[in-house]
Each structure stands twice: as structure tokens, then as C-alpha cells.
Amino acid sequence: MEELHSLAKAYDQEDELREFRNQFHIPTDDQGKEKIYFCGNSLGLQPKSVAGAVEKELENWRTKGVEGHFAEPEPWWTYHKKLKKPLAHLTGAKEHEVVAMNNLTTNLHLLMATFYQPTAERYRIIIEAGAFPSDQYAAESQVRWHGLDPQEALVELRPRLEEEILRTDDILRTIEQYRDTLALVMLPGIQYYTGQFFDLQAIAQAAHQAGAKVGYDLAHAIGNVPMQLHEWNVDFAVWCSYKYLNSGPGNTGGAFVHERYAEDTDLPRLAGWWGYREEDRFQMKPGFKPMYGVDGWQLSNANILPMAAQRAALEVSEQAGMEQLRKKSLKLTGFLEQCIRAFDPNRKYIRIITPENPEERGCQLSLVFSQQGKQVFEKLTQSGIIVDWREPSVIRVAPAPLYNTFTEVYRFSEILRETLS
Ligand SMILES: Cc1ncc(COP(=O)(O)O)c(C=O)c1O
Incomplete structure (x- = not known):
């Protein structure tokens, strides 16, 4: 030894x-x-720069009050944009394809509301039998929300007998098997229990060939493994920032929506004022007009204190590369x-x-x-x-x-x- x-x-x-x-x-x-801390897969450690970054925004709030929203040089109303560059690097995306907002499960529901639109012919979702419970509950409740039966609509992937991990071939074969009725493939980037990193590119390709959409839960993948979400043509992805991004417990999650949907204003979505076009958002007019890119899925104004922590944490990952x-x-x-x-x-x-x-x-x-x-x-x-x-x-x-x-x-x-x- x-x-x-x-x-x-x-x-x-x-x-x-x-x-x-x-x-x-x-x-x-x-x-x-x-201590020996090997638990960054659950909660990443606190970067020393976080306290100062949060304190800075507390100070802004203390001294500026509501004027902090528009006070230069770093107004809160556009604060979420500061996180785009590092998030784009970590996911292999363009900046307008990624945004920090909400938490993972909320984002999953929001994006399923857009990308899971079951019809009489296409209504099935492929998911893992051993998926993280929140993903299972999200998929199951979405199916029920549309008046469908989860027994019929959810196709659960299981490893072969006596095996622990899913074989890529088996995933691709299942996609092929259900190709005529498949609406969505929803899998993790890295499986939380086994640590398996899925072949996200091959799965996205197979899903698209079957005429379905593909969405990934990147909770355990972001900041852990390099990805190319844009190039792989992934439709959407969601993540949390408290694991390998070290942003702090329960900190703001994020979402990716591929550029090809950036200008599609007809897509069904659950909208909020922060997704409204920036240029005339504050005119408070009726009739929702979404922003270009994933920003059009934002609901609420940015939560500045957690985002200040996340921004500081992302800078550390960005420096390392x-x-x-x-x-x-x-x-x-x-x-x-x-x-x-x-x-x-x-x-x-x-x-x-x-x-x-x-x-x-x-x-x-x-x-x-x-x-x-x-x-x-x-x-x-x-x-x-x-x-x-x-x-x-x-x-x-x-x-x-x-x-x-x-x-x-x-x-x-x-x-x-x-x-x-
Ligand atoms: C794989 C996976 N998906 C979803 C979640 C739920 O995340 P949130 O509580 O931020 O919605 C977690 C939380 O640890 C997770 O590990």
C-alpha cells in the first residue's frame, strides 16, 4: 500500500x-x-468567494433599496445574464440556450409542458424504472395531467437481469420498439444511483429518428462531465446547481432549450412576466410575447441572493475549465x-x-x-x-x-x- x-x-x-x-x-x-469530503455529488462545498458576493448584493439592497433593480453597473433586472457564459461552457450550449431559473423539478415541469404534447398516436414517455423519484413523479403527474394512464403511457427502462446499468443498445432498441407512439425520451445525464453516464448524443439521435423529443436531467452531469447539448441536438435539459456547481443548498437550477425553438412563439408554454420580451416588458401590456431563446421560459424575476452565490461559484469552475x-x-x-x-x-x-x-x-x-x-x-x-x-x-x-x-x-x-x- x-x-x-x-x-x-x-x-x-x-x-x-x-x-x-x-x-x-x-x-x-x-x-x-x-474531513474527507467525497459528497460533491450531493452538495458541493462552499467557495470562499461566495460570502463576499452575497454580501455585495445585501449591501446593494441595504443602500439602494428598490433602485438596485436598475442601478448600474450590475442591475438586478438583468442579473441572471451574468450566469449564462459559464453555464453555456459547462453544457456545450450557446448563451441564449441556457438560463438560471427556478429549481430542477419546476423546470422539468415547465419544459415538459412545452415538449410533452401527447396526441392520440404519440403519447408515450420513455423513462428509467430507477429514475430519481422527483423525475418519476413529474413524468407520472404530467401523464395524468393530460388525462392519460401512466401504466399505458410510461415505458420504463430496466437493466437486464443480474445487471446494474442500462445498456445503450437496449435503450436504443426500446426507442425503436415504441417509435410510432413515442412522444418523449426523458433520461438523466448521469444516473444518481449507479453513476452511469449515458450516451446522450446517441439517445438524442435515436429519439429524433423516432419522431420524439428528448429531455435530460443533468443534476449529476453538469460540472462533472463535458457535454455538447447544442451539437447533440438535445431538445431541452434541466439541472440543479448545488452539486458539482457548488452554489449552495437548494440554489437556483437551470434550463437549456435548443436554439431551433428560440423564435418559435407558437410553442405551448406556461408563461410568466420574466419570459416576456425585455424591450417592452415593463409596459405591462396584456398578451404574452416571449423573449428569444430559453429566456422566454422564465416565469419570475431573478432571485438575486442565491444567484450571487451561484455566480461566484461558477467563476471558480470557469477558471478551472x-x-x-x-x-x-x-x-x-x-x-x-x-x-x-x-x-x-x-x-x-x-x-x-x-x-x-x-x-x-x-x-x-x-x-x-x-x-x-x-x-x-x-x-x-x-x-x-x-x-x-x-x-x-x-x-x-x-x-x-x-x-x-x-x-x-x-x-x-x-x-x-x-x-x-
Ligand atoms: C437526479 C436528480 N433529479 C432531480 C432532483 C431534484 O432536484 P430539485 O429538488 O432541485 O428539484 C435531484 C436532487 O438531488 C436529483 O439528484
């Missing part, structure tokens, strides 16, 4: 992103000792796998259900223990390691390239080995 320790130290030394850790607050125990983040992430997660396999080469204690192929996963590895997984999780927590437990049987471990180190991965694997023995 000493070899792995030396390797970890060498990797840390040559890590081009190593200084970024200093830009984050690392949680500590009662004695002030830093998605390409560099991915490069380090591949190495970091690969090293985690290597360390686990070094003490459990025959998978006697731990099964990793995340795909082995690094191209098919992000930061996260999902570990299933042959016995007493929950107790292992509790022991790790007592040892100052923050990972998470997901029912029924998984510990999710996600070293984040912005603030985690190779030495932490090594120490984690040592504590895990000791816990198991």
Missing part, C-alpha cells in the same frame, strides 16, 4: 488544479481537523478504483456498480458491500469521511476535482480497508 501512498503524493504534486482546493471551505471535525476538470476527474476516480481493487482484487467485499469504462462515468463510484453496507457507512462517518448512503444498498463516493486530492483518495481507501478488516 505504500506504493499507492507515494503515487498519491506524486499525483498531487503534478496536479495542475491543486491550488483550487484553497478556494473552498473544507468541513472539519470538533478538533478542527479536515471543464476540460481540465474532466482530465483530473478521470485520474482521481480511476485512482479510487485502483486503491479499492488493491485490497479487494477479487471483489470479495465490494462490488462497484458504476461502469468500469471511464467514458461511461463521472466522478462517482457506487459501492455495494457483500454485507453490512450500512454499518460500513456509519463507521466511515465516524472516521471523518463524508460520503453518502442511498437505499437500498449503495455508498456513493465522489471525489471532486475542484477540491479533492489524490492523498484523500488514498486515505479513504486505507480507512475503508481497516473498517472492513
Whole structure:
């Protein structure tokens, strides 16, 4: 194991992103000792710049009151636009295709209201059987909202018997199988439980060939893996910003709508005043005229305090760059796998259900223990390691390239080995 320790130290030394850790607050125990935080897949850590950014807007509010809405140089009424550039970089989109607004599930409903328009012929939605509950509830309630039966309208994808992850071929085959009745394919970018990164391009292509729309939940993908939503022709996508974007608990989510819908004012949508054309929004006229691009789906004026935090957090990701983040992430997660396999080469204690192929996963590895997984999780927590437990049987471990180190991965694997023995 000493070899792995030396390797970890060498990797840390040559890590081009190593200084970024200093830009984050690392949680500590009662004695002030830093914990090992591998839970950025659930809630990213707080960048040190966030407090100042929020304080600045509190100050604006304190000193300007309502005039802050239009006060130069950074009026609140256009504040959401400050987030567009980094969000476009992270998703592989044009700036008018992305917007920060609402929360993930709200955005999912809003965009399904536009892109799920069932007809007598086309009414089915393909979704995973193991989808995150909020997505399941959203899809099911949308189907019922349209007066349809979820049993009939929802097609649930399941892994094959004795398998944990969905095969791309099986997804494509299912799309083909339902091609005549399919309205929408709605899948995650990265599956929250297994950590599987789906082939978003191939799925989008197949959905379109079948005459359906495609929408993705990028909660676990944004800031974790590079994407090209524009080029892949994705119809819509939604995300939250509190995981790999480090914006803070429950912070504002975001949405992508492809450019080809930017000027389509006939699309059915649930509208609000913030989606109305900017140039005459404040004339308060009846009759909704949407803004160009995804901004036309906004409902309400921007929530400035959370967005100030998000803006500061996005600047950190922007400085690092998605390409560099991915490069380090591949190495970091690969090293985690290597360390686990070094003490459990025959998978006697731990099964990793995340795909082995690094191209098919992000930061996260999902570990299933042959016995007493929950107790292992509790022991790790007592040892100052923050990972998470997901029912029924998984510990999710996600070293984040912005603030985690190779030495932490090594120490984690040592504590895990000791816990198991
Ligand atoms: C994959 C996935 N989808 C949806 C959600 C729900 O997000 P929100 O509560 O922001 O609507 C989460 C939250 O963790 C998630 O992980």
C-alpha cells in the first residue's frame, strides 16, 4: 500500500488544479481537523468567494433599496445574464440556450409542458424504472395531467437481469420498439444511483429518428462531465446547481432549450412576466410575447441572493475549465478504483456498480458491500469521511476535482480497508 501512498503524493504534486482546493471551505471535525469530503455529488462545498458576493448584493439592497433593480453597473433586472457564459461552457450550449431559473423539478415541469404534447398516436414517455423519484413523479403527474394512464403511457427502462446499468443498445432498441407512439425520451445525464453516464448524443439521435423529443436531467452531469447539448441536438435539459456547481443548498437550477425553438412563439408554454420580451416588458401590456431563446421560459424575476452565490461559484469552475476538470476527474476516480481493487482484487467485499469504462462515468463510484453496507457507512462517518448512503444498498463516493486530492483518495481507501478488516 505504500506504493499507492507515494503515487498519491506524486499525483498531487503534478496536479495542475491543486491550488483550487484553497478556494473552498473544507468541513472539519470538533478538533478542527479536515474531513474527507467525497459528497460533491450531493452538495458541493462552499467557495470562499461566495460570502463576499452575497454580501455585495445585501449591501446593494441595504443602500439602494428598490433602485438596485436598475442601478448600474450590475442591475438586478438583468442579473441572471451574468450566469449564462459559464453555464453555456459547462453544457456545450450557446448563451441564449441556457438560463438560471427556478429549481430542477419546476423546470422539468415547465419544459415538459412545452415538449410533452401527447396526441392520440404519440403519447408515450420513455423513462428509467430507477429514475430519481422527483423525475418519476413529474413524468407520472404530467401523464395524468393530460388525462392519460401512466401504466399505458410510461415505458420504463430496466437493466437486464443480474445487471446494474442500462445498456445503450437496449435503450436504443426500446426507442425503436415504441417509435410510432413515442412522444418523449426523458433520461438523466448521469444516473444518481449507479453513476452511469449515458450516451446522450446517441439517445438524442435515436429519439429524433423516432419522431420524439428528448429531455435530460443533468443534476449529476453538469460540472462533472463535458457535454455538447447544442451539437447533440438535445431538445431541452434541466439541472440543479448545488452539486458539482457548488452554489449552495437548494440554489437556483437551470434550463437549456435548443436554439431551433428560440423564435418559435407558437410553442405551448406556461408563461410568466420574466419570459416576456425585455424591450417592452415593463409596459405591462396584456398578451404574452416571449423573449428569444430559453429566456422566454422564465416565469419570475431573478432571485438575486442565491444567484450571487451561484455566480461566484461558477467563476471558480470557469477558471478551472471543464476540460481540465474532466482530465483530473478521470485520474482521481480511476485512482479510487485502483486503491479499492488493491485490497479487494477479487471483489470479495465490494462490488462497484458504476461502469468500469471511464467514458461511461463521472466522478462517482457506487459501492455495494457483500454485507453490512450500512454499518460500513456509519463507521466511515465516524472516521471523518463524508460520503453518502442511498437505499437500498449503495455508498456513493465522489471525489471532486475542484477540491479533492489524490492523498484523500488514498486515505479513504486505507480507512475503508481497516473498517472492513
Ligand atoms: C437526479 C436528480 N433529479 C432531480 C432532483 C431534484 O432536484 P430539485 O429538488 O432541485 O428539484 C435531484 C436532487 O438531488 C436529483 O439528484
